[in-house]
Amino acid sequence: MATLSDAKRVVVKIGSALLVDRSTGTLRASWLHALAEDVAWLKGMGKDVILVSSGSIALGRGALGLPSQDLPLEQSQAAAAVGQIRLARAYEEALAPHDITTAQVLVTLEDSENRRRYLNSRATLETLIGLGVVPIVNENDTIATDEIRYGDNDRLAAQVAVTVGADALILLSDVDGFYTANPVLDPSARRYDQIDVITPEIEAMAGDGVSGLSKGGMITKLLAAKMATAAGCAMAITEGSPDNPLKMLETGAACTWFTAQDDPHLARKRWIAAMKTRGVLAVDAGAAKALLNGNSLLPAGILHIxxxxxxxxxxxxxxxxxxxxxxxxxxxTSEEAAAIRGCQSSEIEAILGYAGRAAVIHRDDMAL
Incomplete structure (x- = not known):
């Protein structure tokens, strides 16, 4: 069975019901500070950590005194705008005592469906992680409308895990795993400790959530598991409301682990290799040797486009x-690549008139 100790890069999804007190609409600060201890513990073991956090609308709703029922789109977006700054500040204040720098990353569904935006998001997250930062990712509810929304942070967390090549995704939830039926409605429901293959029978067992603040039910968690495990990332569903839920998961708390179907690095390479190409880059012998040694493709080595x-x-x-x-x-683009072909990376800004990336194709985005 997978464990947190085995992972090198961990994505943790935190739901609104864990962060925000449903009766008062205020932040559960003591719980968040305990979670920060868990993040510091993981970082201390040399692991990369990315948090995908709900809570901006719930916090903003409380600050603005808006009702607890579903809000019109405009009020939801206003609540998100007020809540996002509070959410970011809360994470910063919780993690700062552990000498951990945080960053806010707001995304929409378009950012993963559009390859250009996807690469930009991936490059930003990789840079932040490389600098030792803990990114706090949330859906950009202030601008996202229905057609560009993930709609739930379970699938957003899975997409983030795929984007950064994580090998563990932890969904901190209001339930302690995946059951044969809704345990609230069926006392005989049985929890799975591990699921190796998501079969049609498993899918038929998924039901909707019953949490007042959570939008995602078990169906969305199963969809997240399918996305993550196919990309080589193991996923766990566990009860998140106790203090230090990540340490509790590692020491045997009830949960369900979904087994990764592949290595995340190899899964990404296969995904790239299966794409239909839109163009050709011919490289010189020096660049070819560098690529085979695991390096990125720089403009200096390109002969023809x-x-x-x-x-x-x-x-x-x-x-x-x-x-x-x-x-x-x-x-x-093809025009940009043609302009910098054969040039040194240090010359890119002078040629294009703006700062570009050093590599035309980064080694992480390449399948040889």
Missing amino acids: EGDFGRGDPLAILGPDGRKLGQGLSRY
């Missing part, structure tokens, strides 16, 4: 003998 492509589009990479070395996702 074919196709009309945009940022984020998949491109075939050909060696000097014309044979295909692999393919990867471009960080430049």
